[in-house]
Amino acid sequence: MNTDEQHILPPAIVICGPTGIGKTAFAIALAEQFNGEIVGADSMQLYRHMDIGTAKPTPGEQAAVRHHMVDVVDPDGHFDA
Numbered sequence: 598m599n600t601d602e603q604h605i606l607p608p609a610i611v612i613c614g615p616t617g618i619g620k621t622a623f624a625i626a627l628a629e630q631f632n633g634e635i636v637g638a639d640s641m642q643l644y645r646h647m648d649i650g651t652a653k654p655t656p657g658e659q660a661a662v663r664h665h666m667v668d669v670v671d672p673d674g675h676f677d678a
Contacts, residue, residue, distance in 0.1 A: 625654075
């Protein structure tokens with residue numbers, strides 16, 4: 598095996614679009630089909646305790662498929678991409 602083959606990453610699927618079109622449900626369905634996980638990139642969903650108006654995945658949705666980057670920073674904490 599050469600060094601290029603050692604660094605092959607699995608494909609990533611990016612789902613983006615406006616609020617309220619079903620991205621979460623679609624992402625969960627895809628993750629279940631392909632045995633994948635979800636990495637959130639929403640600027641507000643990563644903050645703990647900010648559940649109203651952020652459309653965070655429900656506890657049931659998060660239990661169905663592993664989610665990353667949801668509720669990881671306190672509201673007064675600093676986070677920078």
